Amino acid sequence: MKIPALRALISAIDEGSLRAAARRIGVSQPALTKMIRELEQELAAPLLVRSTTGVTPTAQGKVLYERAGLALRELAGAAQEIGQLGGRMSGQLRIGAVPLAVMLLVPETLRTFSREFDGVHLQINEELYIEQLMNLRRGDVDIALGPIPDRLPPGEFHVEVLMPVSMVVVARRGSVHASA
Known part of the structure; x- marks a missing residue:
């Protein structure tokens, strides 16, 4: 799984819209859709239900959303800790x-x-x-x-x-x- 694809899924679920998610992470809507489709193919499971009103996560999508969010926060925390070991007190x-x-x-x-x-x-x-x-x-x-x-x-x-x-x-x- 690629980190940009996980960010795309998280944004889509948070925003409830592929267009808004694409704007949020700074990619085109087709590029965002492709990243999510590749995740679905890799996991052999549907992650989003698409409708005319937007997108909602499937049960599988909810599981990946929770785990991906936790993983991305852990990676950001690791980057902050590494910076702090170098003397930079920054982060969130x-x-x-x-x-x-x-x-x-x-x-x-x-x-x-x-x-x-x-x-x-x-x-x-x-x-x-x-x-x-x-x-x-x-x-x-x-x-x-x-x-x-x-x-x-x-x-x-x-x-x-x-x-x-x-x-x-x-x-x-x-x-x-x-x-x-």
């Missing part, structure tokens, strides 16, 4: 954060991190923590900021406590909900 750090972390931790982090590592682009996604864990497992984010969920499988993630957080329920004095 993708952070998933719950809204509370975005309000409390991210502003100061942005100021200090950007000063120290100006060649590293930070991408911050704000979502609920369960979604962030799924993104972390898939490799869509590098770091997740949020609460530690109950029954987190031991050893799956490296966890570092940044701050204790206590959440409380507050009701006004005399409220019927005060003892709820």
